[in-house]
Amino acid sequence: MKKILEVMGMVCPFPLVEAKEAIKGLNSGDELEVQFDCTQGTESIPRWAAEEGHEVTEYEQVGDAAWTITIKKK
Amino acid sequence: MVQMVITGLICGALLGFVMQRGRFCLTGGFRDMYLTKDNRMFYALLIAIAIQSVGVYTLISLKVFEFSAGSLPIVAVIVGSFIFGIGIIFAGGCATGTWYRAGEGLLGSWIALAGYMLVAAMMKSGVLLPMDTAIKETKIESNSIAETIGVNNWLIITIFVVVVTFIIYRELKKPRVKIPGLKSKKTGLAHILFEKRWHPFITATLIGVIATLAWPLSVATGRIGGLGVTTPSANILQFLVTGQISFINWGVFLVLGIFLGSLFAAKMSGEFRFRIPDTKTAINSLCGGLMMGFGAGLAGGCSIGNGLVMTAMMTWQGWISLGFMILGTWTASYFVFVRPSKKAKQATEIIPA
Numbered sequence: 001m002k003k004i005l006e007v008m009g010m011v012c013p014f015p016l017v018e019a020k021e022a023i024k025g026l027n028s029g030d031e032l033e034v035q036f037d038c039t040q041g042t043e044s045i046p047r048w049a050a051e052e053g054h055e056v057t058e059y060e061q062v063g064d065a066a067w068t069i070t071i072k073k074k
Numbered sequence: 075m076v077q078m079v080i081t082g083l084i085c086g087a088l089l090g091f092v093m094q095r096g097r098f099c100l101t102g103g104f105r106d107m108y109l110t111k112d113n114r115m116f117y118a119l120l121i122a123i124a125i126q127s128v129g130v131y132t133l134i135s136l137k138v139f140e141f142s143a144g145s146l147p148i149v150a151v152i153v154g155s156f157i158f159g160i161g162i163i164f165a166g167g168c169a170t171g172t173w174y175r176a177g178e179g180l181l182g183s184w185i186a187l188a189g190y191m192l193v194a195a196m197m198k199s200g201v202l203l204p205m206d207t208a209i210k211e212t213k214i215e216s217n218s219i220a221e222t223i224g225v226n227n228w229l230i231i232t233i234f235v236v237v238v239t240f241i242i243y244r245e246l247k248k249p250r251v252k253i254p255g256l257k258s259k260k261t262g263l264a265h266i267l268f269e270k271r272w273h274p275f276i277t278a279t280l281i282g283v284i285a286t287l288a289w290p291l292s293v294a295t296g297r298i299g300g301l302g303v304t305t306p307s308a309n310i311l312q313f314l315v316t317g318q319i320s321f322i323n324w325g326v327f328l329v330l331g332i333f334l335g336s337l338f339a340a341k342m343s344g345e346f347r348f349r350i351p352d353t354k355t356a357i358n359s360l361c362g363g364l365m366m367g368f369g370a371g372l373a374g375g376c377s378i379g380n381g382l383v384m385t386a387m388m389t390w391q392g393w394i395s396l397g398f399m400i401l402g403t404w405t406a407s408y409f410v411f412v413r414p415s416k417k418a419k420q421a422t423e424i425i426p427a
Binding site for chain 2 (some may be wrong): 005009013017044049051060061063064065067
């Protein structure tokens with residue numbers, strides 16, 4: 001299962017807060033795609049995923065100040 | 075005047091560039107000490123303070139300029155810093171952070187900046203001036219830590235540098251998790267400048283150097299001081315509404331430089347876009363900006379003026395301010411992040427399965 005979380009327009013740290021909340025409802029192996037545009041999130045979201053042990057399956061800049069990251073729940 | 079414009083803009087642009095690329099966010103750093111028990115950004119700040127302290131006191135020892143710590147308006151510093159700390163959580167960035175985020179195209183930061191400049195100007199020469207003056211009347215004669223204890227400044231600086239070195243050594247020895255990054259699309263210098271993730275300690279080192287450089291550049295134009303954001307931000311508004319050229323100084327060009335440097339860095343890295351906040355974020359930004367202006371005005375500095383510069387000068391004002399600023403961010407973080415998530419948790423537990 002893949003869940004999409006759109007947090008465009010939210011400023012740091014809300015994209016991360018929302019991502020933490022959203023991943024709670026997923027089962028192990030499910031994916032969460034976060035679409036965000038907060039520059040600081042490019043650092044904080046992958047860092048959080050790595051520290052929690054989740055796998056980042058995709059991470060891309062999709063346009064000017066717009067990113068998408070897919071995290072597979074451990 | 076020409077020199078003031080050029081050196082101010084260059085110093086500011088360097089700072090804005092480094093902060094944007096290094097994601098140097100003190101608000102996030104202070105907040106994460108409490109929320110995720112992550113002290114990295116605070117340690118980074120200590121590095122910047124240490125470098126500046128050694129740099130500036132070397133210049134003072136070489137008689138390049140003189141520095142007097144003055145007196146300590148203790149009540150104003152404590153109350154102002156605490157309110158400033160609350161404000162930066164709502165605004166989503168400290169004063170400098172707001173300037174550089176405005177350069178990234180975040181319209182929420184433009185709103186915060188407007189509120190901040192307005193109240194800071196009201197405190198400096200407007201309707202809040204009598205209150206500001208009254209609170210600042212409660213003061214302690216000595217503001218210099220070395221003077222109070224009765225030792226040489228260099229002794230304090232040496233102890234501080236040793237402590238910071240130990241912290242950094244311990245921090246760098248910790249095992250590191252590999253953080254997934256974006257695929258590189260650039261190479262060489264362009265990759266380093268406009269794409270690569272900078273280690274916060276590298277960013278902090280550069281900020282320490284820029285903060286040191288700011289002193290002689292500013293002093294050369296007649297402004298005895300280093301980096302500063304609050305007074306210059308207020309000065310812009312004061313100049314615009316009074317037309318008095320006396321409000322223009324090196325600091326004004328410094329803050330404008332921060333904006334331009336960040337704008338350039340963001341443009342070159344594909345990170346600039348006008349971003350419109352939702353209603354809640356916009357209101358938070360405005361309230362945060364107003365509190366920031368009030369707090370920084372009262373405390374006589376923001377997270378840069380007090381938290382980075384006055385700390386490096388080894389003054390009570392700097393360190394007391396830094397402490398209460400951090401307490402302010404923790405207090406606001408509790409109400410903005412911790413309590414809502416606890417409430418949400420309780421609510422889901424009450425619903426029978």
